[in-house]
Amino acid sequence: MAPEDHEGATSLLQSFERRFLAARALPSFPWQSLEEKLREPSGSELLLAILQKHEAVPTEPLDALYEALAEVLMAKESTQCHRSYLLPSGDSVTLSESTAIVSHGTTGLLTWDAALYLAEWAIGNPAAFAGRTVLELGSGAGLTGLAICKACHPRAFVFSDCHGRVLEQLRGNVLLNGFSLELHTPTHPGSPKVTVAELDWDKVTASQLSSFQADVVIAADVLYCGEVTLSLVRVLKMLTDCQRRTTPDVYVAYTIRSHDTGKLFVTELDRAGISWEEVPPHASKLFPYEEHSAVVILKLVLNVHHGVRRRLEK
CATH class of the missing domain: 3.40.50.150 (Vaccinia Virus protein VP39)
Incomplete structure (x- = not known):
C-alpha cells in the first residue's frame, strides 16, 4: 500500500473506531468513504486491516460468549x-x-x-x-x-x-x-x-x-x-x-x-x-x-x- 493510501486508510479506520467507541449512530459512520476505499486497488489490504483490528485473537469464540450476547440482545434496553x-x-x-x-x-x-x-x-x-x-x-x-x-x-x-x-x-x-x-x-x-x-x-x-x-x-x-x-x-x-x-x-x-x-x-x-x-x-x-x-x-x-x-x- 502506497504511503498516501496507508495514511488515508489509517485515518478512515480511526474515524470508524472513534465513532464506535463513542456509541454514535451507525448512519453517522463514513460508509461512503469506506466503500470508495474498498474499490481501490489497495482495498483488499484495508479490508484485511479491519478484520485484524476486530479479530485480534485467531480463535473461535466460546459458546458462553454467544450465550452472553444473546442475553444482552434480549435484555430490556438500558437508559x-x-x-x-x-x-x-x-x-x-x-x-x-x-x-x-x-x-x-x-x-x-x-x-x-x-x-x-x-x-x-x-x-x-x-x-x-x-x-x-x-x-x-x-x-x-x-x-x-x-x-x-x-x-x-x-x-x-x-x-x-x-x-x-x-x-x-x-x-x-x-x-x-x-x-x-x-x-x-x-x-x-x-x-x-x-x-x-x-x-x-x-x-x-x-x-x-x-x-x-x-x-x-x-x-x-x-x-x-x-x-x-x-x-x-x-x-x-x-x-x-x-x-x-x-x-x-x-x-x-x-x-x-x-x-x-x-x-x-x-x-x-x-x-x-x-x-x-x-x-x-x-x-x-x-x-x-x-x-x-x-x-x-x-x-x-x-x-x-x-x-x-x-x-x-x-
Missing part, C-alpha cells in the same frame, strides 16, 4: 450507556451517559457538541490550563473537564452543576476515569486535585465563588434559553467583583442553533462591562460529533470594561 472518547496520547475519557436527550428533567446527562469542541481546543492549547485551578460551570457528563484533567495538567479542577442526578452521574464519571474525590489526595504525583461542587447560578454567593479561587473558568453548551443566559452573566459579573487575586480567564463555548443563541449573551456581556472576543476556529477533529454543527468559543476578560469586542459573524 444509560458508556461512551469512550480517545485522546491524542492514546488515553481515553470514558463516560456513563443517558441514551435520551432529556432524562430526569434535564439535558445534562449526555455530552453535547460544544463540550467536544471546547475539549479539542483545550487539548490543542494546554498552556491555558497547565498548573492552574479551573472551574467549570455546568459540567454535565464531564467530558470537557476530564479531557483537560488528563491532557492539560491543571493544578486543580472543580466540576460543578446544580441538578442532583447530573451531580451523581458526574461523580461516578470522575471516579470511572481514575480520579479521586477525596480532599487533598490527588490520584498520583502531577494529577490535579478534583472536586465536584453543587452550584446553582441563581443562588450562588460571592463568598462561594471566591472560595474556588479559579484561574480559569469554562462553560460549554449552557446558552440554551434566555433565563439561563441571564443567570450565567450574573455569575460572571459576580466573579469579576469577588476575586481577591486577578480575575480568571473565561472560555464559553456554545452551538449556534439560531441567530439568537449568542445575541442575548453578548448583549448582556456588554451591559455588564465584560469584554469578549471570538477564539479563532480550530480544525482539530479528535472527537465524533455533528459535522455541520456551528460552534463558537468566546474568550471573556472580566476585569477589562472597555476592550475590543468582536461581533460574531452572521
Whole structure:
C-alpha cells in the first residue's frame, strides 16, 4: 500500500473506531468513504486491516460468549450507556451517559457538541490550563473537564452543576476515569486535585465563588434559553467583583442553533462591562460529533470594561 493510501486508510479506520467507541449512530459512520476505499486497488489490504483490528485473537469464540450476547440482545434496553472518547496520547475519557436527550428533567446527562469542541481546543492549547485551578460551570457528563484533567495538567479542577442526578452521574464519571474525590489526595504525583461542587447560578454567593479561587473558568453548551443566559452573566459579573487575586480567564463555548443563541449573551456581556472576543476556529477533529454543527468559543476578560469586542459573524 502506497504511503498516501496507508495514511488515508489509517485515518478512515480511526474515524470508524472513534465513532464506535463513542456509541454514535451507525448512519453517522463514513460508509461512503469506506466503500470508495474498498474499490481501490489497495482495498483488499484495508479490508484485511479491519478484520485484524476486530479479530485480534485467531480463535473461535466460546459458546458462553454467544450465550452472553444473546442475553444482552434480549435484555430490556438500558437508559444509560458508556461512551469512550480517545485522546491524542492514546488515553481515553470514558463516560456513563443517558441514551435520551432529556432524562430526569434535564439535558445534562449526555455530552453535547460544544463540550467536544471546547475539549479539542483545550487539548490543542494546554498552556491555558497547565498548573492552574479551573472551574467549570455546568459540567454535565464531564467530558470537557476530564479531557483537560488528563491532557492539560491543571493544578486543580472543580466540576460543578446544580441538578442532583447530573451531580451523581458526574461523580461516578470522575471516579470511572481514575480520579479521586477525596480532599487533598490527588490520584498520583502531577494529577490535579478534583472536586465536584453543587452550584446553582441563581443562588450562588460571592463568598462561594471566591472560595474556588479559579484561574480559569469554562462553560460549554449552557446558552440554551434566555433565563439561563441571564443567570450565567450574573455569575460572571459576580466573579469579576469577588476575586481577591486577578480575575480568571473565561472560555464559553456554545452551538449556534439560531441567530439568537449568542445575541442575548453578548448583549448582556456588554451591559455588564465584560469584554469578549471570538477564539479563532480550530480544525482539530479528535472527537465524533455533528459535522455541520456551528460552534463558537468566546474568550471573556472580566476585569477589562472597555476592550475590543468582536461581533460574531452572521
